[in-house]
Amino acid sequence: MESLSLAEELVLLSYDDSGTATVASPELDYAVAGAVLCDLAVGGQIAIDADGRVLADDNPTGGNPADDSQADDDPAGGYAPGGAPGRGHGRELLDQVRTRIQAEPGRATRDWVVDLSHGVVDEVLDGLVASGVLRRERDRVLWVLPRTRFAPPDGVEPPAETETRRRLAAAERGAGPVGPRTAALACLLNALDVPDVGAARPSDARHRPPAVLGPAAWPIAATTDVVDGYRATVARSVFTATDVATGS
Template sequence: MDVTLADELALLVHDDEDGTRRLGQPALGYGLAGALLVELALAGRVDVVDRKVAVVDPAPTGHPLLDGALARIADDKPRKPGHWVDKLGKGLTDRVLDGLVERGVLRREEGRVLLVFPRTRFPAPDGREPDAEADARARMHAAVAGDGPVDPRTAALCALVKAVGQDRRVFAALPRGDVKRRLKAISEGEWAATAVRKAIEEVQAAITVALVVPAASS
């Protein structure tokens, strides 16, 4: 597995030229954690049973972040997706970005703001949109602009982008009303096994709650 849903989501919410985030913390961490859970569901490693995440196949996927998440879930009692969105999200952004840097998809730039405050940016090596991001964006636009069947990974990525509130920006070139209707149709479509769709629905709801509760209490 060369490119994960977490990789694609991280790329979509970063500016390709200056490497700054369009989505802050903890929102990005929650989204990336949700992406790990969804990826494990797509790989047939986890399911959501009685609204709790359960391991159905402990076999490693071969991807360090996914296998680390799978091991943590397997070593614990069944818990709701919201628990794992919170726990897996801590420090996850840095690990996903580090992986993209190691593979040459992004590069790391250390600097300071106003010569005082340290800042780390992750721009694309050549200032252009990375191939992995371009592919993800093309798949998503084709899915939302069309009316045919959507492959499970693309549908899952659409759901994750919507959950973290980035759908307006990612689909800015398309009419907002059409985007809203199509995303709803995709979420309700028969594009994946019931277990996978159930996992995505639960993860999407968990991310939404995780983002709303802190804002309401502040």
């Protein structure tokens, strides 16, 4: 059974069952870009050098099961041993990003998070639609404004999303060790404040993030920095506008 990539899991958890996003752009875009980097890092496809530059591995392992917990190795919800995550288009996205990194060595992780964020959510959604996990629905709000929703085909939570929530819940209960993919997903959900995921903070990831995240630690740090930086910029803009409006 093919497993979802972290980007696919994150997008599923960021949309409600009506097909509406619960996280606004560009924060979701940054987090999904970070999720792509996390999958590549955990799979041994990319690494970071001593100067903080991202490099593609010339001899990728295609995934190292020793880096993940048993829960993450479950093909229904994690990194399949010896294989790459992603369903069709999701796997192609990982391959495309790795090829780009290989062609542009020496760029900082933060730069890649920002660069890859452009259009990445749309790419992931297209892949989920193509694989039948979601359905694209187009309608109009008040018969005027066009709207596109991405809802489950039968109106209920997709089985793939249910499996992801199960994995997060097991981590929260402390039911076995927490692998780097599950810990990375939890950290991304925390950074976005995604509502109602059921288990946003696996205990191991909360108390010992560097050890649990493993190769995903540096993409998570960069992604969190980008999201926090964007929020700080928005907050400063709001304060400035308020000061101007009030004459203070």
